[in-house]
Amino acid sequence: MISSQYHTKEGAINEKLALRKLLIYTQSVYQIPQKIKELTDKRKRKQIPFFNLIMPVFISLLLQYESFHTVFSAPESMGKRLQHCIRGKIPKVDAVRDALSNIEPREVEEIFDSMVAKTYRNAVLRSGTIGGYIAVGIDGVELFSSTKKSCRTCLTRRSSNGGKEYFHRSVVCATIGESPHLILGQEMLRPRDGSEKDEGELTGGKRLVRKLREKYGHFAGVIAADGLYLNAPFINTVLECHMDAVIRLKDEKRLIFQDAEKLFEKGEGKQEEVKRGRKRIECWDIAGFEMEGVKEGVRVVRYCEHMQEKNGKESISWMWLVTTSREIPYKILWKIMHKRWDIEENAFHQLKTYYHAKHCYCHEGLDVVFYLMIIAFNIREMYLYRRIRGFAESGISRKSVTRKFCDDLQSEDMSEILYEAGG
Structure with a gap:
């Protein structure tokens, strides 16, 4: 039984906070299941349909489960939930990781791009995010590190004991100011061969700004950043893209x-x-x-x-x-600089604390998993702050929303929504 905390004076928010409605929104507005079905399956052994492997991964990220073992290796608690989101045999965690490792990251990036493009076509940011300006923040985030496991895209550094440490880092661009907070893009930093240093955050930041400009045109009016970005090449990149x-x-x-x-x-x-x-x-x-x-x-x-x-x-x-x-008034600049922390508090904090971005779900499929994760992040933000009127003022925590969604998956079969157009 859900507490009355889900109700506000404006109406019964609880009735809208339903996983079924979130999945219908995911399917009808952004066509995520349909696009997952179209991913290229490069597996040699195809005993389990590809959709049955990738769709539950996306659902588990959407519902913020902390690991694939929690989802695919805990039949006593997850079996019924998995049966409610896929049809057929429940896959093993090794088969899931193998499938993710064989997906071309660019294909999942295109799904993410189509979702962001849809938010621009729907004029979600039309009125601006701070003082009438569309403001975004850009910053780097470390995903996870290890002294034992590595892959060909790992960055390296010396650990505190002098040994080699492997890690992954991404530069992320997200809206700041008013909700919903949306991630517009990310750029993984890459290792370099030989004696050259691995890519730095400024290199990734410049590449990300140019990429977003090429994809979405004038995607923002203002880019806010910390002191690391007070760098002539980065500032010139922003100016060349006709932003401030x-x-x-x-x-x-x-x-x-x-x-x-x-x-x-x-x-x-x-x-x-x-x-x-x-x-x-x-x-x-x-x-x-x-x-x-x-x-x-x-x-x-x-x-x-x-x-x-x-x-x-x-x-x-x-x-x-x-x-x-x-032109931007100094009063608005003050707000923008303070709201720059939104990328830390609303994007990075959410990804690390609730979406478990610091957990290594699948090392070889890191790019794929991270794109699926930020797709899930954006969809939940859009659903909560665009589709559910009064959610921002309701005081309902995101943890409570997640518990509600997980309970819904336990009690109700959602597979017909996902398979209606997905597979």
């Missing part, structure tokens, strides 16, 4: 920091104070700075945040940023 960068400025040794500080200390660029609850924000904003290697002049904006604590004392913190935009 908003980047944290931390390094006090940089000339642009020192030049701006001298002017700010003279009172130049002082703006009207802003109040946000118990926070009072001073601001200085000057444009026209030159940054070596950057094709256009940039603005430097400094904020001094005075926070009135409950004990009556005042705490002070400083925030600096560099931006290529000449």
Whole structure:
């Protein structure tokens, strides 16, 4: 029996929080089962239909199960749920991993691309995410590491004991600001042969920005990033793609920091104070700075945040940023810089904590699993925040939603939805 916590004044949200409706949404809007059916099956032995191997993987990621062993090697708890999402023999975990290892990652990337393209066609971000601007964050995330297992796409580094450590890292671009928070793309960093260092985050970030521009056109107005990205080649890449960068400025040794500080200390660029609850924000904003290697002049904006604590004392913190935009108001830039943490709190935290991205589901099929995972992430975000009115204000936790969906799969056969067009 579901608690009344699922109900709001606007109506019975619980009635919409049903796995059946989520799967119908997945099938009818984004055609995920249909597209999974079209994946190329490169297996030599094909005793189990390919769809029966990949579809339950996607369902397990959608329902945030922590490992394939939990799903495919626990018949006492999962047998009925598996029978409710596939038809025929329940596959073994080794057969699932073998199938994932043989899928061409590009094919699953195309499924992800089609879903993101659909959100743009449906004008999901039309009104912007922060102050009327479509703002995205870009950052790197480590998926998992091992001192024993490795594959041909592993990056390497020295561990604390001096041995070799293998790991995978991706650069991710996601919307920041208003929900739903959507992942727009990811780019795996790749190893390099010989004595060359493996790819760095900036290399992957530049490649990702260009790729998203090529796929979706003007996919955002603003790209927000941390201090690592305060780099001329990256900023030029953003400008060439006809977008603006908003980047944290931390390094006090940089000339642009020192030049701006001298002017700010003279009172130049002082703006009207802003109040946000118990926070009072001073601001200085000057444009026209030159940054070596950057094709256009940039603005430097400094904020001094005075926070009135409950004990009556005042705490002070400083925030600096560099931006290529000449038009975005300093009040909006402050919001964008603070909301940059959305990529950590709403994307990376979700992927690591609830979708178990730090768990190695299938090493050889890492790219495939990660794309299926972020497809599942986006679909749930869209379903909860676009299809269920009032969900954001309901106070219902994502864990509660997952428990509800898992209970639904235990009690109701969902296979007809998936096989209606999927296989």
